[in-house]
Structures are given as structure tokens and as C-alpha cells.
Amino acid sequence: MNVINNIRQLRSWSTINKGTRCVFVPTMGALHEGHAALIRAAREIAGPAGNVAVSIFVNPLQFGPNEDFSKYPRTLIEDLGLCRDNGADMIFAPKAEDLYPADRSIVMHETSLSKMLCGASRPGHFDGVCMVVAKLFNLVQCDDAVFGKKDFQQLAIIRRMVRDLDFNVVLHGIETVRESDGLAMSSRNRYLTPEERAQAPAIRAALLAARDAWKAGESNPAALQQLITRQLEAKAPLGRIDYVTVADAVNLQPISAGTEHVVIAAAVFFGAARLIDNIELK
Template identity: 65%
Template sequence: MTLIENVNDLRAWRRTAGKVLFVPTMGALHDGHATLVREARKLAGKEATVAVSIFVNPLQFGPNEDFDRYPRTLEADMALCEAAGADMVFAPPVKEVYYPDRSIQILEKSLSTVLCGASRPGHFDGVCTVVAKLFNLVQPDESVFGKKDYQQLAIIRRMVRDLDFPVTIHGVETVREADGLAMSSRNRYLSADERAQAPALRAALVKARDAWRGGVTGSSRLLSLIHEHLASAAPLGREDYVSLVDQQTLQPLELARPGSLIALAVFFDRARLIDNIELDK
């Protein structure tokens, strides 16, 4: 497996890389990321190339968020990528990605105004800008994203559509711990008591999905089930949002139907955890 840390070497690599499957990450990798790399490897087969980026993007962190303390674990990340089947890792410093006097960025004005974007203004503009740059640098044919950050996945799909990137986007199911908690680099911030309560996020979502399957369609009732479960099973948590939305537009819905999504974000002290569940069947 090859490690590349600057743009000139990346461009030289790309000239002979052939078909590329790309997995963009911010590092601090866990088995959820390994699943994305393995999926890319599966899609690539023996002939195509799997590339992973490891870059903690400063543009998607707000002024009071955890950019400085976000884990940097390149050596362990490299080992995970290689074991999962990656052929190349692009791990540039910030100066290789952004000029100090940069003045251009991508703005998203619809899908990013709800859910996580409502309380993190500018976050998804930073995501779009870095992913667009990485797509331009790596020039992948296909790219793999996890469904845990469903809003990010929807926004990247919209960006690819609106800006005509020749990249096929694949969404991969969320990887979970044995107790249902979605794997996240931020889980390491949880105290023992918080970690014990965090699986309530998944349990609350499943409870609402089961109610929908049983005939409950009203948004207020479905979301009340989640509020009640979290209040009881995760008293250390503080809700940021709980919403019923359309999977593609992310706009709020009054009635759940196939193609809906219930998404939530909950703070445990400074650790902000997200999760979601699709209502499809």
C-alpha cells in the first residue's frame, strides 16, 4: 500500500492508477471505516484501485467544536486501511489542500439548513468544499460513504448531481457495536456511564420504526416515542434534534411513508452522537 502526502505525487500516481474507488475519511478510523474500505474493495474487484484519504478538514469544524482535539492516529489508520484492502492512502497536511489566501468555497443552501446543519452553520459548506477538492485531486470513478451521516450522504449526492461530477456515489449501511451503538470516532469521548446509555439512541429509533410498521404514521407520535425513550434510558443525553424527513430532500414530513428517515443527534457532555433509521419496509 502506498502513502502519498502531497498533491504532485498524487497526480503522478493518478496517471497510472486506472479505475479508482475512493473512500474519503478524517482518520481516527474504526471498523465502520474498515467496512467502507472493504466495500470499495469489493466494488473494485481485482482490477480497479482503492484509494482512501485521511484529512481532518478544518473547514467543517465550528469555532467551538473539537478540531484541535480530534484524534490523529495515522499509523493505526494506515494499518486498518491496508488490512481492509486499500491500495493507496492520501494523507496531506492542511497546506497541501488549502492555500492560505483561498477565497473560493462551495455553498449548499437547501439540504444543509436542517438536521445537523441547523445547529452547525457552515459545516456542510466545508464538507462540500473538501469533497469537491478531493474529487478533483483523486479523480475517482466511484466513491463510498456511510449512511450514519445520512445528511452528508444526501448532500454529496446533490453536489455530484448539480456540479456534474462524473462520480458514482455508494451509500453503505451503518456499522454498529454489539449493543447497537453506531460506531463513531467520537465514541471514545464518552464516559463509562455515558457509554452505557448511548445505545438508547438506536433503541429509540427502532421503537419508532416498529411503531410505523404497526401503523403509526404521524410525526408527532413517532417522535414522542423517541423523546420518551431517550428521557428514560439516556438521562445524561441532551437532544440536539429528532426529526422525520424525506430521505432525498431532508425536508420535514408530517406523515411517515416509505422513503422517510428518522434522524437524531444527542449530546453526551461534549460528545455529539448522530444516528438515523430508514423507513422503507
């Protein structure tokens, strides 16, 4: 497994491997079994003759001024072991100054899908996501890229970016990996106190209740939101709801008569940890 720390080395690796299918998994490190599942999925897509590339980079552009950039867990040695054990061929772990020159003057700005859900409470977050993913796509020269569906909005925005900017990259959305009690795996779960951790699975339970109501014929978004909110307030009193939204899964707008694919997404604060989850309704 190659561990690469700068752009010059990465370009050399890409040149040497030109013509070999490359499947890319971008991460911010602090890897867990959810990331391992993404790497294994990439390995399957790449096949025995392809390459699996993983980036480990805590991207400063996607953190707001009051968010946890300085405290975000950095566990590079452990991360490298997880990548190796799950089939990665190359790790790109740059420093911020390698990707962002001090005098940089070009930015990216998403104007539609980032206005709701997480984007409503994290202005500029998805601009930073688009910037780093675009740069990584250009640098890694991947054929495919793998993203988890836990951050449904992020995947939708990256799909839009690939479409609008004509990136020659095939995107693959991978189902959320969960703890045994249903909590979505997240690097931020380690911030939870034991009491918060005990209540956090209520997010998934409330989403499942909404799915059951949907299957039983409840299609009113407000009613589904109220159901989730009531359950969270009852079962997770330590949590503070950021949002609960019922949206069109393609454009993230309110559902309409023409909506074919619905997603319910929620974000809940437990102390400093902001946990997200979603469920698709088809």
C-alpha cells in the same frame, strides 16, 4: 500500499493509474471497524484489478469555532495499518496547507439540504464538507466513492453536489456498522465516559421503537418524535437531545403525501461527544 502526502505525488499516481477503476473512501482518520467496512466495500466494488484510494484528513472547514477540531483524534500509524489490512491501495494524507492556500478566495455554499438536522446546529459545516469532498474528487480522479449511511444528511448533500456540479462519480451508501449493543460506531465514541457509553445505545433503541410504531400504522411525525424523545429522556438521562427529525429521505424536508422514503434522524450530546444515528422507513 502507496502513502501519499502531497498533491504533486497524488497527480502522478492518478496519471500512472489512469484507465484503472478507482474507488475512493474519504475519511478524517481515527479509523475503526466502520471505516474498515467502507474500505472492504470499496475493494469489492473495485474488483481485483481496480484501485481503492483512502484519504485521511481532518478538515478544518467543517468544524465550528466551539467544536473539537484541535482535540479530534489523530491516529495515522494505526489508520495506515487498518487501511492496508482491508485492501486499500493508496492513502492520501495531506496537510491543511496543501489543500487550502492561505489566500484562497473560492468557497462552496449549500443552500437547501444543510438547513435542517445537523446543519441547523452546525452552520457552515456542510459547506466545508462539500469543499473538501469536491477537491478530493478532483484530485483523486475516482470513478466511485463510498460513504457510510450513519451521516445520512452528509450522503444526501454529497449526492446533490454530484448531481448539481456534474461530477462523474458514482456514489455508494454503505449501512452503518454497529457495536454489539447497537451503538453506531464513531470516532467520537472514545470521548464517552463509562456511564455515558452505557446509556448511548438508547439512541438506536429509540429509533427501533419508532420503526416498530411506524410498521404498526403510526405515520404522524410528531408522535414518532415524541416517542423517541420520551425513550431517550427515560433511558439516557446523561444525554442532551440536539434534534429528532422525521424527514423525506431524498430532500430532507418534512414528509408529505408524496414522500416515498422516510428517514428518522437523531443527534444526542453526551458530554462533549455529539452522537448521530438514523433509521430508514420504507
